[in-house]
Amino acid sequence: xxxxxxxIPHGSDRADTFGRPDNTGRHGQPDHGDTSRRKKRLVIVAAxxxxxxxxxxxxxxxxxxxxxxxxxxxYADLEPLPDxxxxxxxxxxxxxxxxxxLTKIGDLYFLVDCYHDQIIYHDNLEDPLTDWLxxxxxxxxxHTIAGDGFVYLADDTENNRILVFEKRDGVFxxxxxxxxxxSRPHYIVYDEPTxxxxxxxxxxxxxYLFCRDKKDDTSQNGNRMFLSEIRRIExxxxxxxxxxxIMDDEIWFVSGSxxxxxxxxxTFQIKKTYPVPDSMAGMIQLTxxxxxxxxxxxxxxxxxxxxxxxxxxxxxxxLITGDYEDVYAAFIGGGTPYYITCFDGxxxxxxxxxxxxxxxxxxxxxxxxxxxxxxx
Numbered sequence: 294x295x296x297x298x299x300x301i302p303h304g305s306d307r308a309d310t311f312g313r314p315d316n317t318g319r320h321g322q323p324d325h326g327d328t329s330r331r332k333k334r335l336v337i338v339a340a341x342x343x344x345x346x347x348x349x350x351x352x353x354x355x356x357x358x359x360x361x362x363x364x365x366x367x368y369a370d371l372e373p374l375p376d377x378x379x380x381x382x383x384x385x386x387x388x389x390x391x392x393x394x395l396t397k398i399g400d401l402y403f404l405v406d407c408y409h410d411q412i413i414y415h416d417n418l419e420d421p422l423t424d425w426l427x428x429x430x431x432x433x434x435x436h437t438i439a440g441d442g443f444v445y446l447a448d449d450t451e452n453n454r455i456l457v458f459e460k461r462d463g464v465f466x467x468x469x470x471x472x473x474x475x476s477r478p479h480y481i482v483y484d485e486p487t488x489x490x491x492x493x494x495x496x497x498x499x500x501y502l503f504c505r506d507k508k509d510d511t512s513q514n515g516n517r518m519f520l521s522e523i524r525r526i527e528x529x530x531x532x533x534x535x536x537x538x539i540m541d542d543e544i545w546f547v548s549g550s551x552x553x554x555x556x557x558x559x560t561f562q563i564k565k566t567y568p569v570p571d572s573m574a575g576m577i578q579l580t581x582x583x584x585x586x587x588x589x590x591x592x593x594x595x596x597x598x599x600x601x602x603x604x605x606x607x608x609x610x611x612l613i614t615g616d617y618e619d620v621y622a623a624f625i626g627g628g629t630p631y632y633i634t635c636f637d638g639x640x641x642x643x644x645x646x647x648x649x650x651x652x653x654x655x656x657x658x659x660x661x662x663x664x665x666x667x668x669x
Contacts, residue, residue, distance in 0.1 A: 369469035381426040397636040398440040439483040448478040480536040498529030547576035567609040589630040601629040
């Protein structure tokens with residue numbers, strides 16, 4: 294059985310082994326060594342308790358709380374809010390003009406209608422586009438939109454801006470603006486693990502990182518946005534790069550310099566470079582689907598859209614030697630495929646140059662492209 298220290302006779306050797314309740318030595322003198330040992334144990338226990346508390350806090354507190362020390366380079370400019378109720382306009386076009394990006398945020402679908410200079414939204418993909426509402430027509434050749442459910446960020450490519458929208462009384466309102474964002478910001482993604490918006494400047498090799506200051510009350514809903522960091526890849530300066538792809542702790546760029554770059558997400562240090570043939574130098578996007586990398590291509594190295602296609606490969610290092618498969622025939626072909634997105638259990642492809650085939654839906658099962666159909 295377990296024996297308590299008070300059950301041990303004071304005159305026994307075991308009493309010396311287990312300690313003395315009256316803090317005395319064998320001859321009744323104070324045992325200062327035992328006191329010192331107790332103090333040391335208390336210090337160790339206290340240190341362990343502090344360490345355990347730190348670990349518990351780091352696990353239990355959300356990432357955005359732990360990131361409270363993120364540097365603020367600049368806050369977005371606040372836009373004047375409308376004085377009264379705002380009624381969103383209906384889209385007047387029955388077909389998009391160079392659609393670039395279809396996504397779903399919450400329960401709504403958003404389509405960036407690039408050459409109509411607008412972003413439209415709706416609650417389903419069955420109704421005609423004239424039933425969709427206009428989120429904004431303040432963009433000039435915008436390409437993408439991203440949101441975290443509280444704020445929605447859109448690139449205003451030709452004006453070098455990022456526009457911030459919030460939903461007020463069921464209507465999207467332009468509440469904040471970031472100006473002078475590189476050169477032609479072209480692609481924006483919300484990365485949930487880091488709770489950060491990544492916006493790519495397509496001609497300067499710069500990535501702008503935006504965060505939401507949830508504790509700031511200068512925005513009516515406490516959604517003030519700020520620029521927290523600018524990361525750069527020098528070799529992509531003055532090279533047209535239309536998109537990037539975040540996969541785990543890496544970020545991938547399809548560049549107009551006939552190569553695909555893989556970099557560390559935190560440091561932007563280049564880890565790998567994969568050369569590609571000049572025929573696919575004008576790549577749009579890299580997407581990983583099952584065992585393959587899918588690449589949409591707009592032009593060859595001279596800008597000729599006759600080379601527009603979709604290819605896939607298991608190994609990016611094989612692209613330069615022709616080890617890839619052209620799969621554009623699954624979508625008829627002959628147009629210019631653009632961005633691929635994934636939601637509702639399917640993949641979506643935007644495309645231009647083919648009337649009546651602006652948005653496609655498809656699935657991939659066991660590496661086979663199936664269920665290909667036109668949405669718009």
